[in-house]
Every structure is written in structure tokens, then in C-alpha cells.
Amino acid sequence: MTERLVVVGGDAAGMSAASQARRGRGPDALGIVVFERGHDTSYSACGIPYWIGEVVDDRADLVVRTPQEFRDRQAIDVRTRTEAVGVDTAARTVRVRDLDRGREYDESYDQLLLATGAAPRRPDLPGLDGPGVFGVQTLDDGQAILDHLDACRPRRAVVIGAGYIGLEMAEAMVVRGYEVDLVERSDRPMTTLDADLGGRVADAMDGMGIRLHLETDVQGVMHDGDRLRAVATSVGELPTDVVVLGLGATPDARLAVEAGVPVGPETGGVVVDVRQRTRVDGVWAAGDCAEVHHRVSRAPAAIALGTIANKTGRVAGINLGGGYATFPGVLGTAVTKVCGVEIGRTGLGERDAERAGYAPVTATVQTTTKAGYWPDTASMEVKVIAERRSGRLLGAQVVGGAGSCKRIDTFAAALWNEMTVEELLNVDLSYAPPFSPVWDPVLIGARKAWDAVLADLDG
């Protein structure tokens, strides 16, 4: 008998899972239906700021595989512009709405995968749902922004929130020639970096002409009729022609909650086990809508990132295809580039580490991406967070010029294996003058952190 897998959400997690399930079981054994609210499948949401910023020419470039390709090559019945509006876990049916034709119908399932992604944070403020205000979550969002820019030919933009997306969008708007105000509630941009590393990011933004308003609350968005006029903030009105929300995203678990599928009280993400099963029989979850285990804090987390969506989708899909796979958790690794500065982080920051119950010691070093004498060597800062006494690596952060940020991956591999900084400083990393000082920045960071651990013992 043919079993039926229904997937809700056709981006990274949903389509990775569908593909993997198909690899495990052919069309005779497993029918696969995917419902996707938007027009696209398997797209790079992370690429949207670069599409807006004219680094990437074409929307189609951001689509890894189209719905038709999934249908033709993998016999996956992808139905776009179709929104799941309810789940009956007892009857094992999903209620869906065909957004173009306006009709609703029920689809039955044997196994259901929730891959509903994340929703951009929208504070409950006046005017935020009005015209000219945009999130950056889907390609349709990106298209809406571009259509608005074409239509209203703006001069000024306000970006709310100075996290990854906010910074990337602020830069994209500057590239397009707009005056950009960036409003951030906290005392620095990029709060996923420790405060001592954030300065270089703020300087770079300043150098590009972005006006950064820190410790500033947004009070609302003001319109004149249908026309956007300004953003009201705690430091006054910022006149603008377009508003971009860069406040990050939270798990979109509405469907799960309504269906009685448990979500984590702290994260708002669907609770899953290591195989991506929810607590309801026959229901699975993967990607941004699900919780993940953070391997260093040892707590559940919700992190909206394509890497995690792909990996958890793959694990769910292997299991749904009759195989066995587990997802071992995350480290909170992330990189970006804003205004020419590369930024990377993994594991816990200093404060995070304290909150997680560790006693951290830290070391911050100034070094270079290449041999000091190499013509285009760039400066970089490395901060390493280690546990008192044991010296266990807890996290690392890097900020610097070209060639800085991917070094975070080596820290991530060390962190994954619960290495101490003393062990790490001896690892046989590569060296050649065009790529590294003879002690790679990773090793220098580990050495200085080990010195700090020893000094702390003496002190």
C-alpha cells in the first residue's frame, strides 16, 4: 500500500526532507505532497539582501530547484500558493486553502512534516501593518520591496533592528543610493557578538554613511493616508520612504499550536526528538519552526538559519523514507559580511556562557588574516571564551577583513568535540604566507585563552 507523506512548507527543510524521503522510498511506496503558501520552493532567503543590493541580478538565481523540477525529477507533488490552515491529528488530515482559487480542501496523511519556517518579528505598534513596511523572509517579500522601490523611487530608508538581516539590508539600501537610518533598541549593532567586538562593525557602518541610532525605541510608523511618512522613535521622527524590518524571526508554529502539537515555552518552536519527531504520533517538524538542541548551553534553542533547516530536513527525510538518522544539535554558528567587515561567531558569548551556568574566562587578540608581511593582509580580532579551570572551549567570535570569518568553522569543529583551548592550540592547522600567519588566528586565540585560564587559576 502506498503511504502518504504530507509536508507543510516548501523551502529548505520541507524540500530537503521530501527529497531524502524520496531517495529512501520510491513513488509506489510513498506518495509525497508538499503545500507551499508562496510561489517558490527551495530558495535562498539569505540571498534576499544581496538581490535587493544588486549583487545578485535575478530572483531566479536564488531558487535552487523549482516546483516543476521537484515534480518531474522526484515525483513530489508540490502545490504552491496553497496554505495549510489546520491539522486534525486524530483524523490525520490537513485542511488547506488554494490561495489563487479561494477553495479549501482536506488532504489525508500517514506522516506529516511541519516545515512552516519562521515569521519575521513584528512588534505590535501603530502603523506597522501599513503600506511601505516590509519583512525580509520570502522571495515574495523581496519582490514586494523591489516593486515598492520601483514605484515610489524613495530617497530615504529606515531599517528597524541591527541584527544580521538588518545590517545586510541597511547596506543593500546604501548600495542603491538611499539615505539609511538604522534603529536599534540595544547599545550596539549585532548583539550576537560580545560588546567588545561590536565596535568595528559600528565604525564600518559609519564609514558607509549609515546613521545608526542605538538605544532607540521605535514607537510606530506614520503614514499620510496611503503614503508612508516617518518612523516615530524615542529620539524623534525619522522621515522615510520605506521601512524594512530586521528584527529577526521567531518560529512560525501557529499550525502546530492549533493542532495541539507541543511547542517549547522558551523558544516557541515545535518540540522534537533527535529524529525530528514531535510529541504527536505521525507528526514531524524540521527547520526554523522547530526547536534544536544547543550543544554548549545544553538548552533548547530556536535559530532561523538555512544550514539548520537543511540538516534537520535531511534527518527528518531519511527517517520518513524508512531510514534512521538523528540530529545532534547546533552550536549557534553564524557568519556575515557588512560594510566590508566579516563577522563570525560560534558557541556561547561571554554573557551567554554565564547564563548557561559556566564560569567563563576570555581572551581577545589582534592578529592578521595572512602573514604580517603579505601585501593585502587584513587585521582581525579573535575573542575566545573558555571555561574556568577546565579550559573547555565555550565559544569564539571573529571580526575582521577578508579571510576572517570562515575561521569560525575551525572553532566550531573544536567546540563540537568539546576540546579544551589547550588541546586546540596544538592542532595541526595549515599555514602558508598568503593564507595565514604561522600561528593561525584560531591557534593564537586558543593560546591566549589558555594563558587566561592559567592566569585565572593563579589569581
Next chain:
Amino acid sequence: MTERLVVVGGDAAGMSAASQARRGRGPDALGIVVFERGHDTSYSACGIPYWIGEVVDDRADLVVRTPQEFRDRQAIDVRTRTEAVGVDTAARTVRVRDLDRGREYDESYDQLLLATGAAPRRPDLPGLDGPGVFGVQTLDDGQAILDHLDACRPRRAVVIGAGYIGLEMAEAMVVRGYEVDLVERSDRPMTTLDADLGGRVADAMDGMGIRLHLETDVQGVMHDGDRLRAVATSVGELPTDVVVLGLGATPDARLAVEAGVPVGPETGGVVVDVRQRTRVDGVWAAGDCAEVHHRVSRAPAAIALGTIANKTGRVAGINLGGGYATFPGVLGTAVTKVCGVEIGRTGLGERDAERAGYAPVTATVQTTTKAGYWPDTASMEVKVIAERRSGRLLGAQVVGGAGSCKRIDTFAAALWNEMTVEELLNVDLSYAPPFSPVWDPVLIGARKAWDAVLADLDG
């Protein structure tokens, strides 16, 4: 009472050790004398090809710290142009020759560190010791090459050996405008890479106009009186104005051997324990002249690399300064760039793995350094070598455009921790479109290798 540490060799290992020993014990407790045959201390030998190739302007750029700086800042009595010619381990004295004044004298020690480095391989062939033939080991060697190039204004160069140094020197000679022939005994350049990855390197060399003669033996170097004329090879004479030896280097353990300090029969390097002690009381060794433990092959190795010299020197120095440190071994990690192609390797190649008693399976993948749609994304190849059945990572190799080679560090960290490729494929590595596809090349390599391990089980 003041103890006396004598160090023979003032480059990376010797000076790292001297510095560390000084950190551990002040001048009242420990007198430190360093004998160095050449003019320089602590220089970047790896930078010499780039000095010749005019990427680096000045010899002084390659010197990390001068003898005078060691004397002034760390009270280390560095005596350059002073060659150690014999050791009496019973009397605990070193016989040295002052090369400029021609006199010899004995220096007594309580502890002796041998950091005599490596000597470039010079096959025993006619003419090889004649004028116009150069090794590339010390800054003095580099200066000798440059002086020769200035004096004879050459048109043609022959490089013997297509390893790291040979390739880098061939490129440097092309940059200077010479016609370059590169002669290599084996069937491909860069034999530290598996054969299937070497093709791209050969293509890149060809693209730069380097004439590569593979499977070609050098029979001798021919002179007309004092003038270099040609290199005689198994495929005929190659006329030339300068010959560079790029045949790699072997441990320079002559002093140790003559003093009865045991060297490894396979490596020719001084046998040391994890603290860098030789088998003779009071005698230590570090850097290129010493053996290292290879963590994957589980055999002793001799690898002439600044990274290892710095690390083993540091370990020796901590111990000599009254502390405790051990050196955990190497992976054989190395990177370089030749003719625009980045190359990296760590662990064992396919053949190495078989020789070490492993049953390897491999996977080679074509991927990109950045998101596929990113404007200047470059292609790269990743080969992963894993153990049959267990899936344990044994080695990895990468070849590709800008941004490829430092990824080998992540493999190195995984290899260090004896991860399986199944574990590795889930590691939380970073992603952003300017830096990586959503599955980083490291993860794609691990995934395909795990597929290969599973297919091998089925097969």
C-alpha cells in the same frame, strides 16, 4: 645557581623554545645561548619564494625578530654566524666555530636543544654543487639567488622537483619574466595530493607557461667553466641560466648522529618523546630536525614546516623553562597557492591510508567556494578519504579557486578528534552567500564520503 641552556639553531623552533624558556625562568635562573650558522633569527623560510617572486619587497619583512631584539628584550645571547660542529654529551659541551673570525671554542650546557632544521635534498649528481645551482632554505639562500639573478640577468630557469617549494619557485621565476622548465621524476606535480586532484594544478601551471616535464630524471647539471649551461635529463638537455632545487628537505641531524643521539631509521629525524626530549640525558630536539608522531598513520614522520617547528619549539621551551607541556603530534596539514590555484591537504591520501593499514573508501565532489549564484564564486574540488565500515575520517584534500584551501583546517580539527564522516556532516559550520554554499564544501565532502561508506557496505 644559574643553569645554562644552549640552543643550536636560531630559526622557528630554536627561538620559540628560547623565548618560552625565558618566560618560564628569568636570566638569574637560566642563561640562554643560541648558536645560529646564518645571519638571521626567526625568519619565514616559507616566504622566500614570494620574496624572489617580488610579492614581498624586502628581506627584512621576512624576519619576525632580529638577534638584537632577542638580546635586548629577552636576555637571550644569540650568536649568529656561529656553527655548532660537535657535541660531547658526556662533558656536556658544544664545540662551535665562529664563521667570521674562524676560531673554535667550547660552550658548556646543562640542557641542550637541537634545532638544526632541515637540509634541502641534493641528489648526488655531477655539477649539482657548481655555480648557479641553489637551494631555498634560508634567507641567505634567497639572497644568493637574487644576487645571481642580478649578476647574470638570466632568461631561462630550471626548477628541479614539483613539490610545494618547486611549484612556488617556478611561479616566482615566471613572475620575474623567465622561461621556466620544471622537472619532476613522478607522473604528476604535487605528489602530496592524490593523482585525481593533481590535474587542475598541472593545467594552471600550463596556463602560466611553465613547461612541466613529468616522469623525467635529472642526470646532472652542465657548466661551461664557471658558467651554468644546462640541466641534463632523461628527455634531453634543458638550457638554463639558473637552477633551483625544489626537492624538499630532510632533517639535518648530522650533529645529533655524530654525538650519538638516536635518529629514526625511516625518517632520519632525531627521536624525541612527547616533551621533546631525545634519548640522551640533557639533550632535547625540536623543529625540522626532529621526528613527529603522525596521529593518523600512527608512525613517526619528518615534516619540514614552520607550524610544527613553532609548536614543538614552544613545547620544548616550556619544559626547559621549568613547566610541563607535551606535543600531541601532527596530521600532515599543508596549504599553498600556485598559479592561482589553492591547494590544501590533511591526514592521509588514499595510498598513504592503505600503506598505514587502513581500508579506505573515498569520495570526490565538485562544489563552489561561495553560494552558486554569488558573482565571484569559484569552483573547488574536495576529496575525502574515510575508513571502510567505521566511516572514520582519514584525510581530505581540496583544490580550487580563492577561498578553497583554508577549509582544510576544519577537516584537520575533525581529523584531530577522530570523527567519522557521518558525525562531521552534521557539524554546525557557518554559512552566508558570500562565503559558502548552504552546505559548506566540508560538509558536502563528508556527506558524499558517508554515502560511499554505506555503498561499500552494501556492495
